[in-house]
Amino acid sequence: MTATLSPAQQAFGDIAPALADLSDRVLFGEVWERPELxxxxxxxxxxxxxxxxxxxxxxxxxxxxxxxxxxxxxxxxxxxxxxxxxxxxxxxxxxxxxxxxxxxxxxxx
Structure with a gap:
């Protein structure tokens, strides 16, 4: 089951689900995918x-x-x-x- 969880979800999704969601969507989604770098x-x-x-x-x-x-x-x-x-x-x-x-x-x- 943990194979389907993101690294953020595995690391702290049980403690801070909103932080895990923001890590996935914003940091590793939007920020890391910006084309400028x-x-x-x-x-x-x-x-x-x-x-x-x-x-x-x-x-x-x-x-x-x-x-x-x-x-x-x-x-x-x-x-x-x-x-x-x-x-x-x-x-x-x-x-x-x-x-x-x-x-x-x-x-x-």
Whole structure:
């Protein structure tokens, strides 16, 4: 049954159904689908913000989304390296550990 639920519905739909609905319809529907930026560009921007703001809970899902949007493993590593100088070494170090974990998992269809 959880396979039919969106990631937002799975994560917090039982606690905050309106937030899950807004995430699905507005954030991942309207905002992510605007044509002015590609999904790939939006993924890189989002990863940079999440790493810089130390939003570690959201990072795994957005790493997977970035890969789905065409960001390569090498580009992920380069982004983290670049961010180390702007967001701080601890933030980059933590992002590397999370990326290692996500990248070691089997790709889901």
């Amino acid at each position: 590609s999904g790939r560009d939006r993924s890189l921007i989002t990863l940079a913000a999440l790493i810089a703001l130390y939003r570690i809970h959201e990072l795994p899902g957005h790493i997977r989304r970035a890969l789905d949007n065409g960001v390569t493993r090498e580009e992920l590593g380069e982004a983290v390296t670049h961010l180390a100088f702007y967001a701080g070494w601890p933030a980059a170090n933590t992002a590397c550990a999370i990326m290692r974990d996500v990248l070691s998992q089997p790709v889901q269809p």
